[in-house]
Amino acid sequence: MxxxxxxxxxxxxxxxxxxxxxxxxxxxxxxxxxxxxxxxxxxxxxxxxxxxxxxxKDNYASDAVVIVGYDDAEDRLLLIKEFRIPINDYIISLPAGLVDAGEDIEKAARRELFEETGLELYDIDRERSSKRTYPSVGMSDESISMLFGRVRGVITEKNQEESENIKPFFVTKDEAKKLLLENHNFDTKAWLVLRSFVDGNKL
Incomplete structure (x- = not known):
């Protein structure tokens, strides 16, 4: 070019x-x-x-990890509704968090998922997960890794930090379809995953 x-x-x-x-x-x-x-x-x-x-051209480790969690027992996708200061409102997104210096991405994903939802991440699909992507490169160098995997356990909010206001929940395909038609704030990544889920693509 x-x-x-x-x-x-x-x-x-x-x-x-x-x-x-x-x-x-x-x-x-x-x-x-x-x-x-x-x-x-x-x-x-x-x-x-x-x-x-x-x-x-060094220091390419991901800053954060995003978890696409799927409950295959009941064909449900895991989402969170989180209050975000920059928009002074709630937004529907995927569980996510910062990666500590030198921390393994999968370890960070398991830690963040447990803290935010109380659930366990397992059977990570490494072939479908991303190494590093840039969600907002017009204003930031922040990079993320998206991990696809299965989740299990019972949802709880007791492990969240004081600064976190997060409501985890599962959606079926029908519930996801309804959610997309409603007037919610959506994280871009969550919207794309939801759209793919509704369209019947593998998670």
């Missing part, structure tokens, strides 16, 4: 804001025409880790 030759060059990265879970960087770059511009990037990484990512 000809457009691949029109490459922008990143010159430098400056810190705008730093916190425990999220940082803002000003990325200064030159366009393929030689004009200097900047881009504001939200990142889970420290400035040093972010520079390794963009300048050395």
């Amino acid at each position: 000809k457009s691949e030759n029109k490459k922008n060059e990143i010159i430098n990265v400056e810190v705008i804001f730093e916190s425990k879970f999220l940082n803002l960087f000003k990325v200064i770059y030159k366009t393929y025409l030689g004009n200097e511009k900047y881009w504001i990037v939200a990142s889970r990484k420290t400035i040093d880790s972010y520079k390794k990512l963009i300048f050395e």
Whole structure:
């Protein structure tokens, strides 16, 4: 493709804001025409880790894991309804959480699923699960791994942290179809998985 030759060059990265879970960087770059511009990037990484990512093409570990949990005993998909501060409202999404430094993705998925729902993740389908994807690359370098697997146990909210307001629930195909037609806030990944589930695709 000809457009691949029109490459922008990143010159430098400056810190705008730093916190425990999220940082803002000003990325200064030159366009393929030689004009200097900047881009504001939200990142889970420290400035040093972010520079390794963009300048050395290193540090590609996923920041977070998303679980597509399926109850094959009753043909149901696991969802959560979670209050999210940025929209000041509830949103329907999939169980998810941050991966600790050096933590195995599958271990992180099992830990997060148990904390949010009380359920056990097992029989992970590694062939269908993703290594690393970027959900919002226009504003962030945040990367996620999506793991498909089966879940079992009894739903409980007792393991959630104080900052979490999460209601886990299962849906059948008929319930999922109804949910898609209703006026809910949906996480994009959850909407796509729900649509696939309703259409009869394998989970």
